[in-house]
Amino acid sequence: MATEIKAPVFPESVADGTIATWHKKVGEPVSRDEVIADIETDKVVLEVVAPADGTLSNIAKQEGETVLSGEVIATFESGVGAVSENDVAKNVEKIEAGATPIVKRDEPVATQQTGESSSDQSPAVRKAVSEQGLDIKDISGTGRGGRVTKEDVTNHVNAPKAAPQPAVAAQAPTALSQAVGERVEKRVPMTRLRKRVAERLLSATQQTAMLTTFNEVNMKPIMDMRKLYQERFEKRHGTKLGFMSFFVKAATEALKRYPAVNASIDGDDIVYHGYYDIGVAVSSDRGLVVPVLRDTDRLNHAEVEKNIIDFGKKAREGKLSIEDMTGGTFTISNGGTFGSLLSTPILNPPQTAILGMHKIQERPMAVNGQVVILPMMYLALSYDHRMIDGKEAVGFLVAIKQFIEDPASLLLDL
Template sequence: MSNLEILVPDLPESVSDASIAVWHKKPGDIVSFDEVLVEIETDKVIIEVPAVADGILANILEDKGAVVKARQVIGYLKETINKETVIINNDTDNRNDTDNRNDTDNRNDQNKKIDILVEKKEKDKENNALTPSIRRLIMEYDLDISQIKGKDINQRINIEDIKNIIENQQKNTNVNIHSTVKDSISNANRVEERIPMTRLRKRIAERLIEAKNNTAMLTTFNEVNMQPIIKIRNQYGDLFEKEHGIRLGFMSFYVKAVVEALKKYPELNAFIDNDDIIYHNYFDVSIAISTPRGLVTPVLNNVDSMSMADIERKIKELATKGRDGKLKIEDLIGGNFTITNGGVFGSLMSTPILNPPQSAILGMHVIKDRPMALQGEIVILPMMYLALSYDHRLIDGRESIGCLVKVKEALEDPIRLLLDI
């Protein structure tokens, strides 16, 4: 057998270090080839490190939470040529240990039974005047016979004496239980727990502070009538799902509307880089996704060339990978504009924070039936607020408001998306 190094994989260029998230095995555990040994967390994704051979985890050099570098040795794997032999030997040792423990336990149990029988005989000698029913109650409620005094003239114990003692004992027990439960409930409301922040959560916090401190961020609002899109989904939703194998959601409409707006207002698809402005002639849109580890923004590349079915399919794929912790570095790199949909959680209105180095982000919200004035009449319509946050250093009010109005028009009249107007 030989010892194999367990190494930290190569990290992305923008990531200098990582931390140990969790070890799935402990020293001495038998592992199989390609079985995940440890998960390593970077600022963006979690990387799984599998076993390179069958063997036994010999030792761990870096425990959970340790900061590690690329290609660093974090443990050793003892390679085994014949894993079945190891298992058989382990089983034999376990059986021998189990047999020895069982023999010892059996002898201890026998000694305890003998002591109980002796003690019982002594008590019977002392209390041979007790009736069988009294003895049964004493045994059942574990009463101390030496503390029981009879109330008759000869101080003999009768059944009423035993019952009175049992009733008093139960009353005291109920009071104690009630007090204990009450104290437990009171203390349970004052529990504190300290948990270290994950690297992803730290990075999110850093980027949010960076966006607030380093940009001149403003937010402009508008509202959109979602009735036309709802009608399209109701009319063609089943046919769309049957044809493409994916449900027709709202996000594909949002993405298509954003792309048309960015084509007309390229400043919102640009970055500030020191004293320069970088304009992009392609459309990579980040989609904010909530995961168990925090908010991430995977990217839809070249969305202008994607169909609505492609968009829905890709968003579902990224959401599933985010939920399962399977997002890769390439899923998160890039992005020129972000869409975040707080409406899925019930948000009516918000001011989304920029996703650096991007210059704009669009917030979608919950769709609510509200009374609206339409051609001089009050009607109930499914309305949604739009919020566009932007960096005022690059984008003026004309571009930001014009972009938001363009999104509104595309959503209220989806035929514009087909006619490119």
């Protein structure tokens, strides 16, 4: 029975998608729920799976073509060419016994070479092979079970011989020597995700009054706390205690005190959000993605850490859903994981602020008139000056600094 395979229904924020890969060809057997195609959107790669066992009878949209939400991309024939586990087991038994394997109804019998010796063939075939001085293994059999027939031998003898290939062994060194020292260029099309990221970043710099303010934070109190409680935390919650959970919780508390940083601009209106959905920028092979932690004011440290680990795994496997990255009222980017000491993060519209974390670097610091070596981190807050005044931006960043340097104040809501 023929079934139309359609593109998934995209959310309102996604206009269309592109066929990235077809994993199956027309006529190739497919199992139920097996991935047959990938559709790349501006945000994620969506997998299209087979609705049942069968084959693709037609592909309407080729790789690289644009598809709309719910648009037909292929036609699927249920049951055609599908082989059950029972059939596979029976085929193995039949082949081992030297009999003809069973096939499904409507499934074409593939012509194949069995690799049998001449003693397995009929006397007439053996005589014809011997007279022609051939090797039975070089002849493709079309007979029962892939056996060679006399007609196969005749066709093999009469088949036009391919023109001998010119010797290239002697020329190989010349080709290699010409390649040495060449200035090689490789041109590949930009992925939809990379293109969309580029558009959004360019738009952010052109359409916002972006400004960045900096501060530095002493990481020693947090590092001492991690060292003291890491083992107990991991044993109880099944995950390690990282720095990100502290910054997510500190940012959440700071956002409560400075609601303008948690707001967004919609045309001529300012939208103040009464919830805290913090996006965490994650680098993947396909580009930068920003999955969102929902209601961070209700999450504890363990839940934040587990969600971030889960997002990282999904990003590497290309399994982040559109829902994972939709929304967000504030973003945290951690360039320190790659060794960045200082940067100016770019806004993620329509959000009006983004926090940049950086590498922890030991530096001599003045503490109570004494020079002390401390693990320091630069913090950067980029913000839209149309919405946020400098006083609020600096106050917000200082609040985060205080929460990190005095974790007790964060836990006690001081």
